[in-house]
Amino acid sequence: MHCYVEQGGNGEFATDEVSRVLKELASAGTLFLSISGGEPLLRGDLFEVIAEARRLAFDVKLKTNGLLIGPEEARRIRSLHVHEVQVSVYSHRAEAHEGITGVGGSLERSLSAIRLMRSLGQRVILSYVAMRGTEGDHPGVKALASELGAVFRIDPAITPRLNGDDSNLELNVGRGELVKIVQNPDYVNSVEEYCAPPAPADAATLEGVSCSAGFAHCYIAPNGDVYPCVQFPLLCGSLRERTFAEIWGDSPRLKELRRARNRDLPVCHGCSHLSLCSRCPGLAYMEGDMRGPSAADCEKSYARTGIVPSGSPRLAEGKFRYWKEEGMCRG
Secondary structure (H helix, E strand, C coil): CCCCCCCCCCCCCCHHHHHHHHHHHHHCCCCEEEECCCCHHHCCCHHHHHHHHHHCCCEEEEEECCCCCCHHHHHHHHHCCCCEEEEECCCCCHHHHHHHHCCCCHHHHHHHHHHHHHHCCCCEEEEEECCCCCCCCHHHHHHHHHHHCCEEEEECCCCCCCCCCCHHHHHCCCHHHHHHHHCCHHHHCCCCCCCCCCCCCCHHHHHCCCCCECCCECEECCCCEEECECCECCCCEECCCCCHHHHHHHCHHHHHHHHCCHHHCCCHHHCCCCCCCCCCHHHHHHCCCCCCCCHHHHHHHHHHHCCCCCCCHHHHCCCCCCCCCCCCCCC
């Protein structure tokens, strides 16, 4: 319905192939491993994969809907010392949550999984994705997280699918709701001032990058294709053809990505929001230019501050790609 990941699992790596890749990642110095989906518990070898990752000393995070986690699965997750488990909860209202998942009883099943894991001392992140149909539900979901002893996080944006289909953008909340979210301490987490004009970019900001995709992390698809990020569909190599170290060190596309600093971004380098912008080069790439602005991030900056980003021609023209114009941040 809303997910940016394309459906289908053709060509997934077998267990032995996953094990080989884990060893290559470890040899390359990788420390952190996030396992997501789709739904990772649909793989019958998931716990074997996690056990191998832990043997290789990875810090493992797991993203799941929790529907397949019962007492035994919760025990195994905890015994493998998974660092944290992130469970998506779309609403505290069963009818709203299940209207998104399409599975009757899914809210209670996800909450039951969280209770099981928390009873064993497992760190759990309860992740709320803001979308139409659940506007205003984040306080209720936060209360659920508090009741369960889980950490609460807000994801404010629905983004295009990796195949370029952007029809799911219609599910983004209205601008008034977006303003409430991006000015909420549960989202900004003391990183940004609420509605504060951003400081001018200094020399360090101009020499920096807006995102660590391709610098400090990457995405490996189920079939072994390597991308800078799960939201950056720039194919950089296949682990069926080359080792991870070869792709990470020699991919021309990764090298091109790494060459670009903020000062090299033709539109964004002079933007008044550059110092605090969460610009996503993957979303910019899907809009036509990975060195260009990301509409979703321009609009989040606008909602946060009430100041139109000078690097966003769409906003300057009053055009909004990701959110409907409903409500305004104070300016």
